[in-house]
Amino acid sequence: MNFKIWHKMIIGITIPSLIALAGGIFTYEYINDVKHRHGFVEIADDLKGRALEVRRNEKNFLLHKTDPYYKYCQDAISGFNNSVDSISEEIVDQIGKDDFLLLRHSTQAYSGLIYALLRNYQQETDVIERVREEGRKLETFVASGKHARELSINFILDMRRWEKNYMLFRDKASFDKLNLSLSLFNNIIPFCFECARYTEAIHTLFSVYNEIDTKVNDLQIIGTKLEEITNKIASRERQKVSDFFTHTQRLLLMALILLCTLGPLIVYKTATYIVAPIKRLADITRKISEGDITLRAPIREHDETFTLAVSFNKMLDHLQLTQESLEKSMELLREKQEEAEKRASLGFLVSGVAHELNNPLNNISLTAETMKEDIKELSPEQMAEYVQDILAQCERAQQVVENLLDFAGARKSSSKNNLNIVSVVQESINLIANQLKVNNINLRLDFHDSILFIKGNRSKLEEVFINLMVNAVHAMKDSGTLSISIKPDSEINNVFIEIGDTGCGISQKDLKNIFEPFFTTKPVGEGTGLGLSVARSLILEHEGEIDVDSTEGVGTTFIIRLPLIEGSV
Amino acid sequence: MTDKLRLMIVDDEPIVGKRLKRLLEKEGYRVETFTDGFTAIEELTKKKYDIVITDLKMDHVDGIMILETAKHKNPDVKVIVITGFGKKETSAEAFKKGAFDFIIKPFKFEELLQVIKKAGISLEEGLL
Numbered sequence: 293m294n295f296k297i298w299h300k301m302i303i304g305i306t307i308p309s310l311i312a313l314a315g316g317i318f319t320y321e322y323i324n325d326v327k328h329r330h331g332f333v334e335i336a337d338d339l340k341g342r343a344l345e346v347r348r349n350e351k352n353f354l355l356h357k358t359d360p361y362y363k364y365c366q367d368a369i370s371g372f373n374n375s376v377d378s379i380s381e382e383i384v385d386q387i388g389k390d391d392f393l394l395l396r397h398s399t400q401a402y403s404g405l406i407y408a409l410l411r412n413y414q415q416e417t418d419v420i421e422r423v424r425e426e427g428r429k430l431e432t433f434v435a436s437g438k439h440a441r442e443l444s445i446n447f448i449l450d451m452r453r454w455e456k457n458y459m460l461f462r463d464k465a466s467f468d469k470l471n472l473s474l475s476l477f478n479n480i481i482p483f484c485f486e487c488a489r490y491t492e493a494i495h496t497l498f499s500v501y502n503e504i505d506t507k508v509n510d511l512q513i514i515g516t517k518l519e520e521i522t523n524k525i526a527s528r529e530r531q532k533v534s535d536f537f538t539h540t541q542r543l544l545l546m547a548l549i550l551l552c553t554l555g556p557l558i559v560y561k562t563a564t565y566i567v568a569p570i571k572r573l574a575d576i577t578r579k580i581s582e583g584d585i586t587l588r589a590p591i592r593e594h595d596e597t598f599t600l601a602v603s604f605n606k607m608l609d610h611l612q613l614t615q616e617s618l619e620k621s622m623e624l625l626r627e628k629q630e631e632a633e634k635r636a637s638l639g640f641l642v643s644g645v646a647h648e649l650n651n652p653l654n655n656i657s658l659t660a661e662t663m664k665e666d667i668k669e670l671s672p673e674q675m676a677e678y679v680q681d682i683l684a685q686c687e688r689a690q691q692v693v694e695n696l697l698d699f700a701g702a703r704k705s706s707s708k709n710n711l712n713i714v715s716v717v718q719e720s721i722n723l724i725a726n727q728l729k730v731n732n733i734n735l736r737l738d739f740h741d742s743i744l745f746i747k748g749n750r751s752k753l754e755e756v757f758i759n760l761m762v763n764a765v766h767a768m769k770d771s772g773t774l775s776i777s778i779k780p781d782s783e784i785n786n787v788f789i790e791i792g793d794t795g796c797g798i799s800q801k802d803l804k805n806i807f808e809p810f811f812t813t814k815p816v817g818e819g820t821g822l823g824l825s826v827a828r829s830l831i832l833e834h835e836g837e838i839d840v841d842s843t844e845g846v847g848t849t850f851i852i853r854l855p856l857i858e859g860s861v
Numbered sequence: 862m863t864d865k866l867r868l869m870i871v872d873d874e875p876i877v878g879k880r881l882k883r884l885l886e887k888e889g890y891r892v893e894t895f896t897d898g899f900t901a902i903e904e905l906t907k908k909k910y911d912i913v914i915t916d917l918k919m920d921h922v923d924g925i926m927i928l929e930t931a932k933h934k935n936p937d938v939k940v941i942v943i944t945g946f947g948k949k950e951t952s953a954e955a956f957k958k959g960a961f962d963f964i965i966k967p968f969k970f971e972e973l974l975q976v977i978k979k980a981g982i983s984l985e986e987g988l989l
């Protein structure tokens with residue numbers, strides 16, 4: 293995805309914020325809903341209360357049976373109806389449309405029953421009045437004795453007592469006794485006009501009571517049902533709210549967990565996403581700083597690091613170009629220097645030869661000129677001296693040429709034989725032993741009388757060792773120790789010969805020149821400066837190496853490495 | 862030429878001094894020779910020389926040091942430098958330091974004599 297860093301950052305911050313915001317809104321909505329539902333619970337409770345009120349008024353009405361109680365009853369019913377209306381939708385939700393309609397019908401029926409009961413109660417009072425009146429008339433009629441003898445006044449009085457009991461208790465026992473008396477009464481006098489009115493009144497009372505009883509029964513059934521329904525609604529609403537609470541709690545917990553896990557995850561992801569290209573760049577720069585200048589930063593992202601990477605790479609290109617051109621110039625310079633060194637070395641040789649030859653030549657020429665000038669004045673002794681001088685200078689010049697030829701390696705035979713290097717060194721020591729004694733120099737040898745074969749030229753190698761030993765003797769003047777060691781190294785099949793002295797040492801400045809031909813620090817006549825350069829060219833001829841280690845005022849050690857013949861150790 | 866010119870010859874090759882002394886004295890100069898730079902410098906501080914002839918390459922004290930000391934003691938002195946190396950650099954340095962002329966070994970005596978004579982003339986001119 294091609295996002296800039298700040299886009300990524302905005303995304304990284306926005307996503308968790310959005311989660312939190314969504315959680316907040318969600319919670320707010322839920323709390324609102326809870327509040328709403330709580331209102332329903334209250335109304336449902338109210339509905340339940342109203343139903344109870346209706347039942348209470350019903351009881352009172354049934355007890356008092358009068359008009360005012362009827363009114364109270366109807367008021368309670370309309371209160372209940374209002375309550376139902378206010379949460380009708382909720383109720384429909386809960387108990388369904390059919391049951392709701394049933395509820396409506398039930399309340400209507402209930403109200404109707406109450407009304408009918410009121411009517412019946414009024415009827416009851418009338419009927420009771422008539423029963424009592426007819427009863428009294430019957431009593432009077434029987435007392436007058438106008439009727440049959442079978443009909444005693446006591447029977448009537450008993451019947452009236454059953455009548456009163458029935459009206460008072462309205463139970464089955466009283467009813468049965470009254471009904472029995474009545475049928476007995478009818479049997480005694482079947483066709484009695486006065487009697488018939490009383491019987492008829494009693495029967496009406498029976499039917500009224502019967503009606504009332506059924507209605508009361510119906511009323512109570514409906515009332516209980518109403519009560520049940522409202523109870524159910526209230527408790528269900530309560531249950532719903534509590535369910536709702538648990539649900540909400542669970543949801544909130546989940547949202548919290550989500551925020552706690554997903555939030556940091558998203559922040560972490562975006563952070564790494566942002567840092568990744570920077571990290572890549574940092575990695576590359578580290579690798580480059582470690583030396584690999586040919587590496588380049590990857591140009592992948594289209595964010596801020598893109599320009600950084602591009603400029604960085606450009607910088608590296610420059611750097612690499614500069615380095616390459618630098619290396620090229622260095623190479624050129626090195627070549628030039630090598631050439632200059634070669635030329636200087638040759639120059640050193642030529643001017644050295646010139647100096648070494650010019651001096652004897654000059655001496656010869658001056659001596660000859662003097663002789664020519666003064667030939668007549670010179671005594672034979674002087675003449676002899678002059679000639680001797682010329683001969684000596686000739687010899688000196690010849691020596692220089694000889695040394696030069698030695699240096700060029702052209703004079704001596706270059707044939708090589710199998711040689712025991714130990715014996716060559718020993719032979720060289722023998723040759724200068726006398727000189728050591730004269731100069732009071734100790735000799736310390738560090739090698740065994742073993743056999744180490746090399747391929748070489750005995751006289752050339754002897755010359756090398758003698759040159760080095762003579763130099764050491766010169767450096768120590770007339771006291772010191774000359775140490776000579778021979779150490780084979782079987783691993784690389786080489787032998788190391790070390791010649792060390794406790795002499796004056798070589799200054800840092802001279803150290804790089806000592807192997808140059810004609811470099812010498814010794815007075816004229818004592819050294820030509822060819823010893824070491826000859827030694828080096830001879831050792832190189834033997835495929836070896838010569839090296840020096842010197843400290844001014846302490847001493848000098850020359851180390852020679854020569855290859856051994858395979859398997860000679 | 863009223864007075865004999867005083868010449869100093871410094872060369873670590875003893876034959877040079879010996880032969881030149883004999884030849885130059887015959888030409889009428891007063892000649893003193895040294896094979897060692899130290900004694901030569903000591904002499905320079907003690908006596909006054911008109912012309913100094915010195916070898917350039919010597920151990921310890923070289924010709925340039927002789928030239929410098931001589932010029933320091935007596936700015937009018939004529940110094941003639943001799944060398945076995947025909948090196949331009951050293952001759953250039955010698956001229957810069959006030960050498961009168963430069964002679965390369967091996968040389969003919971006549972060559973040196975001409976230079977000494979020129980030096981003598983330039984000395985006289987300097988006096989006038």
Ligand SMILES: Nc1ncnc2c1ncn2[C@@H]1O[C@H](COP(=O)(O)OP(=O)(O)OP(=O)(O)O)[C@@H](O)[C@H]1O
Nearest residue numbers: 763764767797806812813814819820821822823824
């Ligand atoms: N063992 C040493 N201790 C101190 N200096 C040394 C030693 N060996 C060589 N040198 C230095 O290296 C210089 C070069 O030595 P090299 O043997 O080439 O010439 P030389 O001894 O001067 O003359 P010659 O040609 O007679 O040997 C010497 O003049 C001396 O200064």
Ligand SMILES: [Mg+2]
Nearest residue numbers: 763819823824
């Ligand atoms: Mg030597």
